[in-house]
Amino acid sequence: MERPIRILMAKVGLDGHDRGVKVVAQALRDAGMEVIYTGLHNTPEQAVRAGLQEDVDVIGVSILSGAHLTLLPKMRRLMDEQGLTDVLLMAGGTIPEEDKDVLRQQNVGGLFGPGTFTEDIIDYIQDEVEKLRGTTAV
Amino acid sequence: MEALTDETERKAMDYINRIDKMGHGSLLQGVLNGIDEGFFQREIAQAAYEYQQQVERGEQTIVGVNQYAENNDHKIPILKIDPKVEQHQVKRLQDVRNSRDGAAVKRSLDALKEAVENEKNAMPYLVEAVNAYASVGEIMDVFRAVHGVYREPAMV
Numbered sequence: 001m002e003r004p005i006r007i008l009m010a011k012v013g014l015d016g017h018d019r020g021v022k023v024v025a026q027a028l029r030d031a032g033m034e035v036i037y038t039g040l041h042n043t044p045e046q047a048v049r050a051g052l053q054e055d056v057d058v059i060g061v062s063i064l065s066g067a068h069l070t071l072l073p074k075m076r077r078l079m080d081e082q083g084l085t086d087v088l089l090m091a092g093g094t095i096p097e098e099d100k101d102v103l104r105q106q107n108v109g110g111l112f113g114p115g116t117f118t119e120d121i122i123d124y125i126q127d128e129v130e131k132l133r134g135t136t137a138v
Numbered sequence: 139m140e141a142l143t144d145e146t147e148r149k150a151m152d153y154i155n156r157i158d159k160m161g162h163g164s165l166l167q168g169v170l171n172g173i174d175e176g177f178f179q180r181e182i183a184q185a186a187y188e189y190q191q192q193v194e195r196g197e198q199t200i201v202g203v204n205q206y207a208e209n210n211d212h213k214i215p216i217l218k219i220d221p222k223v224e225q226h227q228v229k230r231l232q233d234v235r236n237s238r239d240g241a242a243v244k245r246s247l248d249a250l251k252e253a254v255e256n257e258k259n260a261m262p263y264l265v266e267a268v269n270a271y272a273s274v275g276e277i278m279d280v281f282r283a284v285h286g287v288y289r290e291p292a293m294v
Contacts (some may be wrong), residue, residue: 021189022183039290066219098214115203117194 007058010047015065027118063093238271
């Protein structure tokens, strides 16, 4: 059987709102994924290191602080530098529409806003991981 | 109405009794143990998850989200902070650090550390440190060095 999807859920920066990230984490776990949650107040470096150590398919960042344009591209860069090019970086939170294109161009996916149903997030992750595994399978 | 009030009261008492039990008869100790063990965080997260599931199943209504939701392109005016603000503030801090009396800052922070370690009233020492132009970060580093930093148990 294919190994379950492993995902690191991270809060980075000073943002202390963790209701959403915990709801999503539990929904993903109930959907059969292996979920690791970092807790609050991580630096991008800490979150990426945890993702590397945990050998995850996905790093999901919850961000409601407004610092998404600073933190997310930085995380993508760190991930690429560490060879995590086949790991999906995705985010959810309060990200204005106009910033989403900027982030997508820098290979940050997901970008789910308030009101998103957890099943839509689950579908998205399953599709993306399937694509990523398809391209890197030996 | 009365029945609902009774029900709420009963549920609240259930929690109070559980917390009391966690503290082996002391409510305060129960609360402290509960925080250490992540009891409150877990209860809140569980309630949030159950609520989200009810919303997704349509058992809870949020107008505009799962009821009467319209797709429209409302332009929301967003306050954007120019990144220059950060550079400006960093420069101001550097200017302060360059112009203040470094020895006085060190003295005030050492005195603060001594006071915090010995559980004295820290306020006069804080005022002293601020007057010497110690930064909030430098002052908080003193508390962090003595007490450490609380990290919530990360669990889901």
